[in-house]
Amino acid sequence: MKPTTLKGTRDFLPAEVRRRDYIFDIIRKHFRTFGYQPIETPVMEDLRTLTGKYGEEGDKLLFKVLNNGDFLNKASAADLAAKDSNKVIPQIAKRGLRYDLTVPFARYVVMHQNDLAFPFKRYAIMPVWRADRPQKGRYQEFYQCDADVVGSDSLLYEAELTQLLDAVFTELGLKAVIRLNNRKILAGLAEIAGMADNMMDMTIAIDKLDKIGEDGVVKELKERGADAGAVDVILQFLKTSNLDDVAPLLADSEVGKQGIAELQETFRLIKKHLSPNPSPEERGTKNRIEFDVTLARGLNYYTGAIYEVAVDTDAPGQGNIKMGSIAGGGRYADLTSIFGMKNMPGVGISFGAERIYDVLEELNLFPADASEDLQYLLVCLDDAALEHGFGLVSRLRARGVHADLYPSAAKLNKMMKYADQRGVPKVVIIGSEEVKTGKYSVKTMNSGDQHKIDELNL
Template structure:
C-alpha cells in the first residue's frame, strides 16, 4: 500500500515545524503581553454546540464524528434506504470536530463562569477542521491563534485588538491592511434597502465581493430573493470607502448610525499603527454570531505585489454567543490569526529569520572511539549549560559526518580528536562560512563564539 494522507492536511518536516513554532511564539508572546490567559478545549464538541452558530455554509463544512460502536444500530432503516442524510445524521453522529475556537470558548465560559474573573481575556493556539475544498491557502486541518475578551462592552477592547493585530504583523515583518467594519452598519444597509429581515442573505452575498465581483454579488442577491430596487440600493454602498461618506446613506437607520459611532470610536482610540487601517463597508464576515465591529487582515499588495492570498486574520464582536448556551448574556470580542496562511506568505516572501529553522547550537563530531567517549561527556556539559547540542553517534569519516551536519542544518560543528580531548581546546567550524576557530569548554558553554 502506498502511504498517503487525507487531502487538505499536511506533514511538516523539522525545519517547517521550527518555522511554525516561530510564528506561534511571536503570536503567543504578544497575547501574553496584552494580558490574555491560555485555556484549552477538546478537539471534539457535541454537534449541538457547533451547529447553528456559523450560518448555513458553516454547518455544511462541519466534520461529523460517527458514534462509537455500531453507529447504524439506532438509525431508521427506511430513512437509510431512502438516503435521507439530514434525517439519519442525528441518529449516527452526536459529535463533531471543532470548526473554530470561538464557539468552544463561549461554551467554556458558560460552563466555568463561576471560576472566571470578568472581563476574561483568553488565548488559544490549536488546530480546527473544516470540510472545505482544499486549495492554495485553504486546508481541511489548520491552526488558529485566537485572542478573545468576554464580559465587557467597552470599545477599548476593539481598539486594543486592532493594536495587537498591527504589532504581531509588524514583528513578523509583514506589511498588511487591517480592514474594519461593523455589523450594525450592514444591518442598517439591509434596513435602508427594505430588507431588514434578510440581513444574513445580504451579508453572505456581500462577503463574497472580492471573489465574485459586483455582478456576482448582484446575481446572488437576486437569487436569494432580494428585489431589484433593493439591490440597486445595496450597490450604492459597495464603492464607499470612508465613514464620512457612508453616514449620509444611513441617516434614516438608527442601528446603522450606532454602527458608525462605534467604528468611529475605535478609529479615534487606536493611535498610530505600522500597518494600514481602513474602513471597508463590503467587509461582512460570514459567521452568524458577529454583532458589532468586525476585522479582516490581508497582505498589503502595494508592499508585496506578487502575493495572492486571502485573509490572514479576522474577528469581531459577538454580543450574545454565551446566551445561546444558557449562560449570562456576556458580550465578547476577539481576533484569530490564520497560522497556515501566514506561514505560506512568510515562506514565499522569505521573511523567516535565518535562525528560525535551526534548533542546534552545536553538533559534535568525533574522529575516533576514544574521542567519542570524551565527546559524549562534553555533550552533557554543554546541555547542562543550556546549549542545544547533539552528537554524531559513532567515529566515522569526517566527510560523512559533515554531510550529516549539513542535513541537520547545524550552524556549527565541534570537531574532536585525541588532541582536542587531551587539551580541552576544541576546533569549532562555522558551517555557513567555513571559518574554523579553537574554543575552550568555558567558551562553548557560554556560547561566546
C-alpha cells in the same frame, strides 16, 4: 501496506514544525501580553454540542466518531436496512471533532461561568477539523488562533484588538492592511436603501465589489431585488472612503449613526494610542489601519465592529502576493444563548496561521534560525575523542547550549554530510589534538570558516 497520510491531513518535518511554532509563538506572546488567558477544550465534543451550529452544510462537514463496542446493537434495524445515513448517525455516533474554536468556547463559558472572572479574555491555538474537499491551502485538519473577550461591550476592546493585530504582524515582519467596518453601518445603509429586510442580499453584493467591480455590483443588487433608488444610495455609499463622508448619508438611521459613532471612537483610540506610537516616517513601513465601507464578513454572527486583515500589496516587495484574509474578527451581541446563557456579548479576532505561513514562506520572511535551533554538532575522529565528546556534549547541555553528538567515530565526510542535513550552523570537530589541548576546531557551515575555540566559549 504502503504507509500514507489521509487526504487533507499533513505530516510536518522538523523545520516546518519550527517555522509553524515561530508563528504560533509570536501570536501567543502578544495574546499573553494583552492579558488574554489560555484555555483548552477537548478535541472530541458531544455531537449535540456541535450539530446545528454551522448550518446544514456545516453539519455535513462535521467529523463524527463511531461509538465504541457493539455500536450497531442499538441502531434501528429499519434505518440500517434503508441505509438512511443521516438518520443512523445519532444512533451510532455521539462524539464529533471540533469544527471551530467558537462553539466549544461558548459551551466552556456556560459550563464554567462560576469559575471565570468577567470580562473573560481567552485565547486558544488549537486544531479544528472539517470534512471539506481538500485542495491547495485547504486542509481537513488545520489550526485556528483565536482571542476573544466576553462579558463586556466596551469599545476599548475594539481598539485593543486592533493594536494586537498590529503588534503580531509587525513582529512577523509582514506589512498588513487592517480593515475595519461596523455591522451597524451596513444595517443603517440597508435601512436607508429600503433593504432592511434583505440586508444579507445587499451585503453579499457589496462584498463582491473587489471582484466584479461597480457594474457587477449594480447588476447583482438588481437581481437581488434592489430598486433604482436603492442602487443609487448604495453606489454613493460605496464611493465614500472615510467615516466623515459616510455620516451624512446615514443621518436618518439610528443604527447607522450608532455604528458611525462606535467606529469613530475606535479610530480615535487607535490613532491616539497605537503602540508604539510610530513616527510618520515609520508609519509608511508599518501596517495600515483603514475604514472599509465594503467590508461585510459573516454578517449572521457579527453585530458591531468587523475586522479583516490582508497582506498590504502596496508595501514594497509584497505586491505579488495573492492571498485572501490572513486574520479577521468582530463583535457579537451574544455568544452563549445557544446554550441557555444570556447577555454575553463579546469581540474576538482569529489569525489564519496556515495562510500566514504560506505568505512568510513566499516573502522569505522566516528568520534563518526559525528552522533549526541546534547550535552545535560534535563530530569525533576516533573512539577516545568520542568518549571525550560525550563528556563535552553533556557539559554543554547542562549549560543550556543546544548541542548534539554524532554517536560514532565515522568518516569525517559522512559526519559533515549529517551536519549539513541537520542544518546545524556550527560543527565542533574533535580529534586527539583537541582532546589533548581542550581547544576545539569549530567549523561554521555557512562560510566554511574554521577556528579553535575553548569549551567555555562554545
